[in-house]
Amino acid sequence: MSAILDRMAGIVGAKNVVTDADAMVPYLKEWRDLFRGKAQAIVRPGTVAEVVELVKLAAETRTALVPQGGNTGLVGGQIPIGEGREIVLSLQRLDKIRAVDTDGDTMIVEAGVTLKRAQDAAEAAGRLFPLSLASEGSCTIGGNLSTNAGGTAVLAYGNARDLCMGLEVVLPDGRIWNGLRQLRKDNTGYDLKNLFIGAEGTLGIITAAVLKLFPMPAARATAFLAVPSPEAALELLNAAKAGAGGTLTTFELMPRVGLDFVLRHAAGARDPLSGPSPWYVLMEVSAQVPAGLDEAVETFLGEALEKGIVTDAALAGSLTQRADFWKLREMLSEVQIHEGGSIKHDVSVPVHATPEFLNRAIAAVEAMVPGCRPVPFGHLGDGNIHFNVSQPVGADKAGFLANWSKMNEMVHAIVAELKGSISAEHGIGRLKRDLLPGVKDPVELDLMRSIKKTLDPQGIFNPGSVLAKD
Numbered sequence: 001m002s003a004i005l006d007r008m009a010g011i012v013g014a015k016n017v018v019t020d021a022d023a024m025v026p027y028l029k030e031w032r033d034l035f036r037g038k039a040q041a042i043v044r045p046g047t048v049a050e051v052v053e054l055v056k057l058a059a060e061t062r063t064a065l066v067p068q069g070g071n072t073g074l075v076g077g078q079i080p081i082g083e084g085r086e087i088v089l090s091l092q093r094l095d096k097i098r099a100v101d102t103d104g105d106t107m108i109v110e111a112g113v114t115l116k117r118a119q120d121a122a123e124a125a126g127r128l129f130p131l132s133l134a135s136e137g138s139c140t141i142g143g144n145l146s147t148n149a150g151g152t153a154v155l156a157y158g159n160a161r162d163l164c165m166g167l168e169v170v171l172p173d174g175r176i177w178n179g180l181r182q183l184r185k186d187n188t189g190y191d192l193k194n195l196f197i198g199a200e201g202t203l204g205i206i207t208a209a210v211l212k213l214f215p216m217p218a219a220r221a222t223a224f225l226a227v228p229s230p231e232a233a234l235e236l237l238n239a240a241k242a243g244a245g246g247t248l249t250t251f252e253l254m255p256r257v258g259l260d261f262v263l264r265h266a267a268g269a270r271d272p273l274s275g276p277s278p279w280y281v282l283m284e285v286s287a288q289v290p291a292g293l294d295e296a297v298e299t300f301l302g303e304a305l306e307k308g309i310v311t312d313a314a315l316a317g318s319l320t321q322r323a324d325f326w327k328l329r330e331m332l333s334e335v336q337i338h339e340g341g342s343i344k345h346d347v348s349v350p351v352h353a354t355p356e357f358l359n360r361a362i363a364a365v366e367a368m369v370p371g372c373r374p375v376p377f378g379h380l381g382d383g384n385i386h387f388n389v390s391q392p393v394g395a396d397k398a399g400f401l402a403n404w405s406k407m408n409e410m411v412h413a414i415v416a417e418l419k420g421s422i423s424a425e426h427g428i429g430r431l432k433r434d435l436l437p438g439v440k441d442p443v444e445l446d447l448m449r450s451i452k453k454t455l456d457p458q459g460i461f462n463p464g465s466v467l468a469k470d
Helices: 002-012 021-028 048-061 115-124 141-146 230-243 256-265 293-307 319-330 332-339 351-368 397-401 404-417 433-439 442-455
Strands: 041-043 065-068 087-090 097-101 106-110 164-170 176-179 205-212 219-227 247-255 279-287 312-315 346-348 373-379 384-390
Touching: 002 041, 002 048, 021 041, 021 087, 048 065, 048 087, 048 164, 048 205, 065 141, 097 115, 106 115, 106 141, 115 141, 141 205, 219 230, 219 293, 219 319, 230 247, 230 279, 230 293, 230 351, 247 256, 247 319, 256 279, 256 319, 256 332, 256 373, 279 293, 279 319, 293 312, 319 332, 332 373, 332 384, 346 404, 351 373, 351 384, 351 404, 404 433
Parallel strands: 041 087, 065 087
Antiparallel strands: 097 106, 106 205, 164 176, 164 205, 219 279, 219 312, 247 279, 247 373, 346 384, 373 384
């Protein structure tokens, strides 16, 4: 291994081969502290040519590589947890924005570009790149595509997969697939890019991508709404899609307990409404015409208040107030750590089934662990609920977290009955790898294994992630 690292240093420079134990720590632990890994080194290529040479060396020496972007993943797919012989291939230095095409509404960026930089580059050109995540300041485009990230704008624009037109990928044998096509129409065979999007670095290393851009909205209306129930929220969603005066881009559901957590632990957070409600919706509507949107949304909300599907409402009157509303939603995950142990689920069900899922799952976990505090929140507009459960007040954290597998099994069983998915937007990684055989059709799982063996016969790309090692 020492000789291999020396050869890698010859490719990327000695300073970009990190072997010091303390310096490696930020790359070997994910922020929820569910996974802590071991590795021989962190290697940081700065060009695609360097990635190619590193992969060729890895193939020659049968050295396992774990690709990593911003290390913001939530299922451990970016953390090496084998015997410590893997190399973490950090792509953060591949950070060039290669081109912005306003005529074709596309942008070519390298894998290490952060999502926020991509958004800013699009905005500087008068365009919108709509992928939006709470971690956008540190997550990278390569990681977003490798996990098929979702976020808060899927309702209008789709997942990362829907926002990508082409890829540049280094294959496990060191070849480059140059699929950086900026074509809206291309029916020349298999759509290879979708093999690599969502594959979590197990089939190839994404080094660059063609991203779709959109016209920048001329107006946005953002509302924070109290609703009496998930059923009312669903009724509001359907009404808003039909008549809110513009394109409904965000529709986020959150419970009162989650809002209480944010108000308790997030500096500067304030309740925008006069009294408590069991549920809330953060709704945003965009339009290409600058005038009239606020008035249209006000009219729509007035009708919703008369019907009782909204019980209180606040419409942002400034950019500052809009940011305050968004903070309440974006801090929901982070503040839960202050309330003790939290058992997480990233699930989706058909949109029409979300109220049934919430009612059944909340009742099930409360019966299983009396006093636990369900904090289900997320993207009601696309059926993706982050069904998190915080420990009872004063409970033993370790004792509560010991229920993780049993609670997952119970919640996932409800998801399966409703024909949903156990991973809506976070991926499989290592956290859910062993659950996959229980939810995937055997033929589907066999096809996945066949694709992995065909593209990576030596199993050197992210071994043990998504699919268990043979």
